[in-house]
Amino acid sequence: MIITHSAGQLWKDCPTRYKRRHVDHLVLAVKEYTPHLFYGTAFHSILERYHFDDFDVEACVDYLVNEISLKNEDHKAHLIASFLAYAEKEKKLQQWDEFVYSEKEFRQPIIHQGTGEPHPDFIQGGKVDGIVRIGEQFFLLEHKTAARPDEHYQRRISIDRQIHQYALFVSKELGIEIEGVLYNVIPKELRWSRKGRKSNGPLEGLKDYTARLKSRYMEKEFLRFYVSLSPVTMADVAQECWTIADGVSRMMREDSWFKNTKRCFDYGRRCPYWELCETGDRPDVMSLYTTKDPHEELSIV
Numbered sequence: 001m002i003i004t005h006s007a008g009q010l011w012k013d014c015p016t017r018y019k020r021r022h023v024d025h026l027v028l029a030v031k032e033y034t035p036h037l038f039y040g041t042a043f044h045s046i047l048e049r050y051h052f053d054d055f056d057v058e059a060c061v062d063y064l065v066n067e068i069s070l071k072n073e074d075h076k077a078h079l080i081a082s083f084l085a086y087a088e089k090e091k092k093l094q095q096w097d098e099f100v101y102s103e104k105e106f107r108q109p110i111i112h113q114g115t116g117e118p119h120p121d122f123i124q125g126g127k128v129d130g131i132v133r134i135g136e137q138f139f140l141l142e143h144k145t146a147a148r149p150d151e152h153y154q155r156r157i158s159i160d161r162q163i164h165q166y167a168l169f170v171s172k173e174l175g176i177e178i179e180g181v182l183y184n185v186i187p188k189e190l191r192w193s194r195k196g197r198k199s200n201g202p203l204e205g206l207k208d209y210t211a212r213l214k215s216r217y218m219e220k221e222f223l224r225f226y227v228s229l230s231p232v233t234m235a236d237v238a239q240e241c242w243t244i245a246d247g248v249s250r251m252m253r254e255d256s257w258f259k260n261t262k263r264c265f266d267y268g269r270r271c272p273y274w275e276l277c278e279t280g281d282r283p284d285v286m287s288l289y290t291t292k293d294p295h296e297e298l299s300i301v
């Protein structure tokens, strides 16, 4: 079986939530529209075409107009304006010599740090946004969209365990050393501003929004920066992967999953399995759900 970083985090957050998604394969039949999630996914998709497939700016805009589905037309206008501002600023930033891989998947054994044995039930899977070469060195490329990419944000993602986990397994998968991570952080803004910044001022139009975004990106908020990998965190992460895989295995064998109710309303949203937990899996509530294979981000599971 495969476990990914996000599945492992889900299990750490609430084992019952992990079970509903990764053992029972349940998802809500009607997918909730979360603009920030859709925006982030769409931006990842266009950056892949722009940087890896060498689409020019015009082809990228065509792609956004014709291929990307965002329910809210305003959000789509914001996405296109953000991409145009990004493309203008991006040329002035640190470039790589070669974009070696895009959306690179990996699958690797999870090794016990004491015995060197692979885990009997799980392998680690995942997908990185990209791998670039600068000189003779290789870096993970991570695209992020963030509402406020300030210094605090930069510090927070610098210690992100996911990138350490990715570096650990990608270097084994490809037989190359990963020197660090090159972050590509795009500020996002999904609201029109009021002209003159007055609360009763008229809403800006697309032209003003685009100009405001371009100047925001041009000044300081669009970030591309390196993060080096911490050997201590790499060792911690290698151990943690085993601990998580073993914990999930045990719960599966015993079919015993506890609920962590502290996580029911994370990020101001109700957990998608709230109704099931509330009603004790009442049969009529099951009709709100359908089944879907886990690890949607991977091509083969």
Ligand code: SF4
Binding pocket: 014, 016, 017, 020, 259, 260, 261, 263, 264, 265, 271, 272, 273, 274, 275, 277
């Ligand atoms: S509703 Fe709460 S307890 Fe139930 S699966 Fe979600 S996070 Fe866990």
